[in-house]
Amino acid sequence: MLDVCLPGTGGMMPLPERHLATMTCRCGGYTILVDCGEGTQVALRRQKISAFDIGLILITHMHADHVSGLPGLLLMIAATERSEPVTIIGPPPIAAYVKCLKVIVPYLPYELNVMELPPATVPLDCDPIFQIGDMTVAPFLLQHRIPCFGYTIVVQRYPEFDAAAAERLNIPVRYWNLLQQGQDVIGPQGEAWRSEDVLGPPRPGIKVVYCTDTRPFDGIVQRAHKADLFICEGMYGDLAERERLYEKSHMLMQDAAVIAAAAEAKLLWLTHFSPANPDPAQYLTELQQIFPATVVSKDGERVELKFP
Ligand SMILES: [Zn+2]
Ligand SMILES: [Zn+2]
Structure with a gap:
């Protein structure tokens, strides 16, 4: 079973009623956190998600709304007296950034490891690069203004034992x-x-694909193929914003729904809404005409995914 939560669903800046976009995947006592903007520790507390189990932090890219909460989060984990190592994975200059953070976070009771992804060379079909508990992680390159990665998280299911x-x-x-x-x-x-x-044939696991920030492109369809949960950015729902958004390397909520439909995903959660889009749910009917299993996520959106 995989517990997935979006403690925050906002883009660009935290708002009083909407934290910055972040996700947790929890399975068997292990937690993966994806992205850590300003105030992520508050968003986690609000959802009662323990920082003690966070062993892996995935960063999509080095824009402030995705990384500026990292020092606070590292201290929050330290306050739980975790002694197991914590790994941070992300594109450059994540290693330099974490090194700078040591000025204000000099002592941690756990080992902190950083894995910097090559800036633009991870192919779409790359094998998982990290495993934590039964969860594997594979990055894939998105199309943003700076190097940016989506992540596929799979809970493996062992074949039946004969x-x-x-x-x-x-x-x-x-x-x-x-x-x-x-x-x-x-x-x-x-x-x-x-x-x-003594083993039967392979059995499909649980697949979650996290995808922000990016303009839409076909590669995302490949990556999200038959995902149990596809989480994708959707800055605006106003079609008049399309050109301006693409120039800024973002996408519309409608683009995400088109991708989810083409990918035959089982469920779409939209996230990373612009502060100038205060009521994204007003587009829900239109979005569900494109992809019926669309959810306009709110902070605290949550699901328990089970093996089929
Ligand atoms: Zn962003
Ligand atoms: Zn960005």
Whole structure:
């Protein structure tokens, strides 16, 4: 099961009634946070999301509305007395930025690692680059004014374990768990047991795709293909804003709905609304005509996704 929450859904600046866009994915005691604008720690508190479990912070890009809450968040995690490492992944200059933060956040009770993504070379079909618990993370390049990445988060589902086959092969039960996780095992008498001999066919996991900030392009359709949840920016719903938005490398809510439909996603959550779009829900009927499973997210939007 994967618990997904949007503690904030705003773009550009935090508002009294709308925090900046951020997402949490929680599974099996592990939490991934995506983007950390000003006030993210307040947004997390409001949703009662513990900072203790945040082991991975994904940054889409280095605009202030996506990173300026990082020092406060690192201190918030420190206040929980977490001692397990925390990793931050993002495009350049994330490493230089985190180094600067150490001036105001010099002591942390946990190890802080930074993985800087190559600025413009991650292909659309790249393999996952990081795993935390059962969740894997794969970045993909978006089209924004500066290097910007979307992220695909997948909860893996192990194939079904064939207990009858394991019994036929006389494999002791204590090795079944390892074999189910895809590991081959050498038994006490040197027996070589292969996981493929006791596992069924692969089973689809849970797929969440997070995509902001970007102008619309076909590559997003590929990445969001059959996603259980596609989370995408939609700055405005007023069609007259289209040209101006594309110039600024953003998209309309309607563009996101068109992408969700083409990608055959199961659910679309819109986020990163402009402060000049105070009532994005007014476009809901129009958006659902393009893609029926569209949600104009509010802060605190939440779902528990389960394996099919
Ligand atoms: Zn932004
Ligand atoms: Zn931006």
